[in-house]
Amino acid sequence: MKSYALFQKDINSELRTRYAVNSLAMFVIVAISVILFSIGNEKISENLTGGLYWVVIFFSAMSGLARAFVSEEERGTTLTLQLIASPSTVFTGKLIFNLILVFAMNSVITLLYAALFDEFVIKNFLLFFITFVVGNIGLAVSSTVIAAIIAKAGSKGTLYPVLSFPILLPLILTSVQLTLFAMDGTRFGEAIFELAIIVCYDIIMISASYMLFDFIWKD
Amino acid sequence: MWWKIGLFLLISFVSVAGIAFPIVEKPSAWYEFPIIVGLEENAKIIFFHVPTAWLTVIAFFMTAFYGVKFLRKRNLDDDAKSYAAAQLGMVFCILATITGAVWAKFAWGSFWSWDPRQTSIFALLLIYGAWFALRSAIESEDKKASLSAVYAIIAFITVPFFIFIMPRLMTGLHPGSADDTTAGPVINFKMNSNMLLIFFLSLAAFTILYFWIWNIGYKSIIYKDKINKLLTRG
Numbered sequence: 001m002k003s004y005a006l007f008q009k010d011i012n013s014e015l016r017t018r019y020a021v022n023s024l025a026m027f028v029i030v031a032i033s034v035i036l037f038s039i040g041n042e043k044i045s046e047n048l049t050g051g052l053y054w055v056v057i058f059f060s061a062m063s064g065l066a067r068a069f070v071s072e073e074e075r076g077t078t079l080t081l082q083l084i085a086s087p088s089t090v091f092t093g094k095l096i097f098n099l100i101l102v103f104a105m106n107s108v109i110t111l112l113y114a115a116l117f118d119e120f121v122i123k124n125f126l127l128f129f130i131t132f133v134v135g136n137i138g139l140a141v142s143s144t145v146i147a148a149i150i151a152k153a154g155s156k157g158t159l160y161p162v163l164s165f166p167i168l169l170p171l172i173l174t175s176v177q178l179t180l181f182a183m184d185g186t187r188f189g190e191a192i193f194e195l196a197i198i199v200c201y202d203i204i205m206i207s208a209s210y211m212l213f214d215f216i217w218k219d
Numbered sequence: 220m221w222w223k224i225g226l227f228l229l230i231s232f233v234s235v236a237g238i239a240f241p242i243v244e245k246p247s248a249w250y251e252f253p254i255i256v257g258l259e260e261n262a263k264i265i266f267f268h269v270p271t272a273w274l275t276v277i278a279f280f281m282t283a284f285y286g287v288k289f290l291r292k293r294n295l296d297d298d299a300k301s302y303a304a305a306q307l308g309m310v311f312c313i314l315a316t317i318t319g320a321v322w323a324k325f326a327w328g329s330f331w332s333w334d335p336r337q338t339s340i341f342a343l344l345l346i347y348g349a350w351f352a353l354r355s356a357i358e359s360e361d362k363k364a365s366l367s368a369v370y371a372i373i374a375f376i377t378v379p380f381f382i383f384i385m386p387r388l389m390t391g392l393h394p395g396s397a398d399d400t401t402a403g404p405v406i407n408f409k410m411n412s413n414m415l416l417i418f419f420l421s422l423a424a425f426t427i428l429y430f431w432i433w434n435i436g437y438k439s440i441i442y443k444d445k446i447n448k449l450l451t452r453g
Contacts, residue, residue, distance in 0.1 A: 145373065149366050153357050162352055163370065166345040167377055173338070201377070208376050212369045215290050219362070 002085055006093025010068070020101065024064035028109055031056045036116060049120045050179040053113055054172055057139070060105055062161040065143040068094045069151035078151075087217040088210055095144050102140040106132065123185030130195065131178040138171045138202045145209040148216045174198050226427055233421040237266030240417075252414045264322045265418060270425035271315040275343060277429065278308025282350070283375035286368030296441055298364035301371065302354075303436035307429060309347045316340050336393040339378075346374045 014020055035052055072078050081090055110132070113120055122128045146164045153159065174197045181191045242252045242260055252262070285301035288294075319340065320330045331337060353370055357363040 149353070149370060152362060152366055153353060159352060159356055163349045166342055166349055167373060169342050169345070170377055204376055205373075208373055212372060215365055215369050 003089045003092035003096070006081075006085065006090060007096045010093065010097040013071075014097075020064055020067045024060060024101070024105055025108070027063045028056065028060050028105065028112065031059055032109075032112055032116065044119060046119050046121075046183055047180060049113075049117050050183055051176050053109070053120065053179060054176050056109055056113070057106055058165075058168065058172060059161075060109065061102065061139055061143055062164060064101065064105065065098055065140070066147045066150055066157075066160045068098055068144060069147045073151045082217065087214045090217065091144070091148075091210065091213045094148075095141065098144045098147075099137065099140045102136045102143075106136055120183070122182050124182045124188070127186070127188060127191055128179065128182035131175055131182060131198070134195070134198045134202060135171060135175040135178075138198060138205060139168065141202065141205045141209055142167050142171070145205075145213065145216075148213065152216055171198065171201050174201075223431075226424065226431070229420065229424045230428065233266060233417060233424050236417050237263055237421060246411055246413075249413055253411045261322060261326045264318060266421045268315060268318040268322060269418070270422050271311045271318060272340070273422060274311040274425060274429045275308055275315050275340070277426070278304045278311060278433075279343065279346075279375060279378065281433075282308060283371045286371040289364055289368045290372075293361075295360065295364060295444070296437075298368070299440040299444070300433075300437045301368065303433050303440055305347060305350055305371070306436060307433055309344075309351070311429075312340065312344050312347055316344060334393050343378065346378065350374070 035056070072081060085093075114122075143164055146160065146167065149163065150160050174194050178191060178194050178198070181194070236250070240250045240252055242254055242262065244254055246253050281304035282301050285297045285304065289297040289301065319337065323332065323334075323337075324330050327334075350367060350370060354363055354367050357366060
């Protein structure tokens with residue numbers, strides 16, 4: 001229950017300033033419009049839209065998700081948190097917050113994307129939905145752990161995407177593949193191997209982050 | 220002393236044998252290699268490229284292994300071992316990437332074509348790069364050691380997806396991919412016994428060389444730390 005309290009604390013402090021949500025929303029709009037401008041009147045292929053969709057998601061995640069731990073370090077509240085809660089509780093609280101942020105962010109991205117790109121047509125909705133859910137969980141978990149590392153490393157901003165990219169690479173490659181499958185209307189049975197990779201990735205990442213978070217969190 | 224001379228002779232022999240032994244259709248003499256369909260003369264890179272790729276993975280494993288050891292015992296010597304392994308791993312990773320790209324130019328026609336194997340070695344290169352970037356960003360010794368250990372472990376448990384699972388299941392150009400019919404037996408060892416012998420000799424020689432350099436490397440890091448501590452203490 002403590003982790004829920006932590007999560008509520010994060011929500012409250014977020015609602016007070018709306019810093020993360022505002023900057024994230026603006027970042028999403030900026031990223032999509034950069035893509036739209038660079039495309040211009042060109043007709044781009046379906047495959048490219050599927051890939052660019054994950055480019056937007058990756059960079060938006062990198063711009064917004066580091067806040068979870070960096071804000072604690074900036075305000076100097078890390079020590080208090082260390083005193084009142086166990087590391088896994090803290091991690092759960094932050095993970096729930098980031099999960100909700102990722103799901104909200106990616107829903108907005110998907111809606112905007114579907115509205116603005118004519119080529120982005122999903123034929124197999126169920127497959128896309130499952131990819132979306134499983135991919136978002138993996139994204140949230142990995143970026144939360146890396147955010148914790150970054151916060152302890154003195155919150156170097158440029159380091160965050162550098163550290164996250166290799167870890168997220170298996171997830172992104174498979175998600176791009178699955179999105180293309182969903183756009184092509186591939187049947188469920190043919191995509192089962194890629195889905196299995198993402199599910200394995202999620203499980204491995206979740207268990208590894210809970211095991212290793214103690215070492216990151218305690219000084 | 221003697222094993223060093225032995226190692227020198229072994230590596231010399233492997234290099235000469237790997238490059239100079241002829242590839243013929245029906246090997247009869249002990250120094251002749253068989254033709255592997257689809258690879259022909261290009262096959263000779265196996266004596267140099269495969270050991271570098273193998274050592275990249277070994278070094279990566281040792282970085283993570285000594286990371287775990289450090290987190291358990293909090294002994295900075297383990298961090299030095301992990302650091303030395305990663306340094307060597309980076310060198311071998313670059314070597315594997317370059318030799319692979321040069322080979323690909325002759326075998327597939329272009330230096331880089333995002334074959335699953337190339338993607339996986341590229342991911343490894345990125346991980347090593349990120350690992351060193353993380354280390355250089357942190358001042359305090361203890362924090363540097365524990366955070367980089369954690370990162371090495373996280374990276375090590377996601378990389379098997381790339382190095383061991385994906386290239387075998389995905390279709391690709393690299394020998395040993397899923398749809399490989401002609402050159403596939405490289406992995407199942409269609410090489411004849413003498414080629415196999417030289418391949419394993421080369422693998423062994425490079426592995427011994429790696430452990431030798433690693434040994435010197437981590438000791439020098441530990442001594443450097445000790446000297447620095449003595450100097451700062453005045």
